Amino acid sequence: MNDGPVTVVAVESRKLSCLTPVRMFRPERRHVTLLVNLTRVTRSPLRMYRGVKLGRLAIRCEAFQKLSEVAPFLALVGRPRTIVEIGAGMGGMLAAFCAAATEDATIVCVDLEGGPFGGGRSDAQLRSRANARPLQKLHLVRGDSLDPAIRERTAALTPNGVDVLFIDGDHSYDGVSGDFCMYSPLVVPGGIVGLHDILTHSLVPGCEVDRLWGSLSGSKREIVAPRELLDGGTWGGIGVLEVPSADH
Numbered sequence: 001m002n003d004g005p006v007t008v009v010a011v012e013s014r015k016l017s018c019l020t021p022v023r024m025f026r027p028e029r030r031h032v033t034l035l036v037n038l039t040r041v042t043r044s045p046l047r048m049y050r051g052v053k054l055g056r057l058a059i060r061c062e063a064f065q066k067l068s069e070v071a072p073f074l075a076l077v078g079r080p081r082t083i084v085e086i087g088a089g090m091g092g093m094l095a096a097f098c099a100a101a102t103e104d105a106t107i108v109c110v111d112l113e114g115g116p117f118g119g120g121r122s123d124a125q126l127r128s129r130a131n132a133r134p135l136q137k138l139h140l141v142r143g144d145s146l147d148p149a150i151r152e153r154t155a156a157l158t159p160n161g162v163d164v165l166f167i168d169g170d171h172s173y174d175g176v177s178g179d180f181c182m183y184s185p186l187v188v189p190g191g192i193v194g195l196h197d198i199l200t201h202s203l204v205p206g207c208e209v210d211r212l213w214g215s216l217s218g219s220k221r222e223i224v225a226p227r228e229l230l231d232g233g234t235w236g237g238i239g240v241l242e243v244p245s246a247d248h
C-alpha cells in the first residue's frame with residue numbers, strides 16, 4: 001500500500017543529485033570569453049589546454065595580461081623557434097614564451113631598464129623568471145628599442161628571422177609605430193606580430209597602440225575581452241598580424 005510515495009521520493013532525490021553539479025557550475029563572463037576566444041584561434045583541445053596552461057604561467061609571473069586574451073594568443077603561437085619580445089615588464093610573458101618555445105629556441109627580450117609602461121626587473125630577476133631550458137638561448141638586450149644599434153643587435157641575434165614578435169614596450173604612438181616599422185621586417189613569412197593593448201586604454205591616455213592598430217592593413221586578428229573592465233573602462237587586447245607565407 002505504501003509503495004507509490006516511496007518510489008516518488010527516490011526519483012526526486014535522484015533528480016536532485018543529477019542537477020547539483022549543473023547548479024554548482026556558474027560560468028563567469030571571463031570564462032565564456034576565454035572559451036570563445038580559444039575557439040576562434042584553434043579547434044584543437046590540446047592546443048587550447050596548452051594555451052591556458054601557458055597563459056596561467058604568464059599571469060602567475062606578473063604579466064600585464066588578461067587570461068582570456070593571452071591564453072588564446074599563446075595557443076596560436078604554438079612552438080616557435082625564435083621569439084622577440086619588446087618590453088619585459090616583470091617577465092611574465094618572457095616566462096610563457098620560454099615555456100612555449102622549442103627546446104633549442106632563441107628568445108630575445110629587448111627592454112629599457114626602468115622604462116615607461118611598467119619596467120622594473122633586473123637581468124638576474126628576468127633570467128630566473130624566464131627559466132629558459134638548457135639548450136635555449138635567452139638574450140636580454142637592454143636599451144631603447146628605437147635605438148638603431150639595439151635593433152641591429154636584435155637582428156644579429158636572430159639571423160634566420162623571427163617566428164613571433166611581441167610588441168609591448170613604449171605604448172606611445174611614435175614608440176609603438178617605431179617598434180613596428182623597425183622590427184616587423186625581421187619576421188619570417190608565416191610568422192606573426194603580436195601587439196598588446198590594442199583597445200583604447202581608458203586610464204592611460206598616453207597608451208596609443210589603438211591608433212597604430214587601426215591604421216594597419218593586412219591579415220589582422222583581434223583577441224580581445226572588452227567587457228573585462230578596469231574601473232569602468234577598457235584596456236588590453238592583443239592584435240595579431242600574420243605575415244603571409246611564401247606560397248601565398
Ligand SMILES: C[S@@+](CC[C@H](N)C(=O)[O-])C[C@H]1O[C@@H](n2cnc3c(N)ncnc32)[C@H](O)[C@@H]1O
Nearest residue numbers: 063064087089092093111112115119145169170
Ligand atoms: C607593459 S610592460 C611589458 C609587459 C610584458 N610584456 C608582460 O606582459 O609580461 C612595458 C615594458 O616596456 C619597457 N619599455 C618602455 N619603453 C621602452 C623602449 N623604448 N625600449 C625598450 N623597452 C621599453 C618598459 O621598461 C617595460 O618593461
